[in-house]
Amino acid sequence: MDEVLVVVGPGVVADAALVGEVAEREFAALGVAGSVVHARDAARVASLLRPGAVVLPGPAGEVRELIGRPLGPVVWVDVERADGVEPGEEATHLHGRGVAGLTWGIRHAVHRLRHPARRRIPYGPHRDQWGDLYLPPDPATPDPAPSNPVPSHPGGALPPVVALIHGGYWRSIWAADLMEALCADLTGRGLAVWNLEYRRPDLHGWDATAEDVAAGLAALAGCGAPLDLGRLALAGHSAGAQLALRAAADGTPAALVLSLAGVLDLVEGDRRWASAGAVAAALGGPHAARPGRYAAASPLLRLPLGVPQLVVQGSADDLDLVDFGRRYAGAALRAGDEVTYLEMPGDHFDVITPGTPIWRAAAETLTSLL
Structure with a gap:
């Protein structure tokens, strides 16, 4: 034990x-x-x-x-x-x-202790510019030692990849450890996982955050691991969902984008003072002062994305997030995007907690779409 x-x-x-x-x-x-x-x-x-x-x-x-x-x-x-x-x-x-x-x-x-085989790959010089790469275990071989440069994976077809982008309302007190339980769950389902860390705007500014997410996702192509990047899903939780959808809108190739309790309408998020003004703090000012930045960053304003999307929302979450999710999914469908909207009982963290009904439903839908 x-x-x-x-x-x-x-x-x-x-x-x-x-x-x-x-x-x-x-x-x-x-x-x-x-x-x-x-x-x-x-x-x-x-x-x-x-x-x-x-x-x-x-x-x-x-x-x-x-x-x-x-x-x-x-x-x-x-x-x-x-x-x-x-x-x-x-x-x-x-x-x-x-x-x-x-x-x-x-x-x-x-x-x-339980998953020592992850491989940490830097994509820049700052201490927050890295991703942890996990590959599904090969049942025919023992788990590799932590020093193994690439974790083992099942033989045959290359695994699809899920890039995880954590949330925390873009504040530096929250980090990629939030998504580690999903790393274990998804690799157990036969998927590779890229758990991305990035510089947050409270310390480094909004542009650094956007640049890091783009660079961190691009780094997958050069990581040297056997991955099927043609089946890449971008998955973000809370503010991380905004970053995932924005990356897809900016042209990061993806087969699917998954929003987990996403902050999907930044204009209303600013107007409603979501999380004590987190939107304006992250973007460097309110919508009235930064309309161009909001237009580029808000998922609702970037529709259509032209990428299939899975929008997952717990009904017991913040009611503004429920509102954002429902309105975003409706707008995306009207814009011509392929969207699956999944709302079930659950709170803000149930959507990233393995074993909860809402995460199980999301993971099963994700794997079927990939």
Whole structure:
């Protein structure tokens, strides 16, 4: 059984009992053995670091200095926002998600323990310009070692590819780890997966985000892995759906685009102050000040795309997202696009949670269309 150790550094501002409750709930949900240790100083923290360790470092300088050391696949979780932290080789730094960030840290640690064969491929010099490539396992051979440059895949036909683009309302506190559960689910269905990271506009500007998504998708052609790029699906969650649809509209070749709880009408998203003004913050101003940028970025304004689309929306999600999804699907059909609209019970994260009815329906539709 996989084992996860949560290490709480000195000075972490969070209720100790609550941290334990969050950890125990996630251990049970993931079926792993786990424990929580409160470390009194940096030496104790360092002595506990190992693969599968999730560390809330706290403010102490001696502990934070450990984050940048090459100490292996440790997951560092700051409950507050901490931009610019450079984790050591193989390590991950998650931040700004509050105490709930521990949930995502544990999930990421377990994913890395269970799926070490992913291949990280940079497509630019910045630390956020990369994608993780997963290929479906070959049942005839054992899983490759993490150092294998290309994961194994079934013999015969090349696998179709799903490029995943995470959301988070274009804010840097959210990252590609959001989509890791789907990476495992989709590879189990015989698909290759490209989980894309990119620079977010809150730190780098809107143009950098658009450029990174285009460059990251183009990098697939030169990654050297055996892929059927003629059967490439672009799949985005929330704000990532906007990025996926915009990429297709800009000419990225795709057999299908999948929107999962997408932010598909940026003009109304701005007018309705979606996620406390996230649209205007990402695009550098409101629609009235940036009409050209909104015209290029809003999926609703780019119709028709000329690419088959699957629009998936949970009925228990934010009602504005339900509205965006329904109106977008209707407009796309009227524009002549081939669109499948799937609305089922589920919230904003059910659409990216394997095992939920809405994700199972979406995944089955996706694989049938590919």
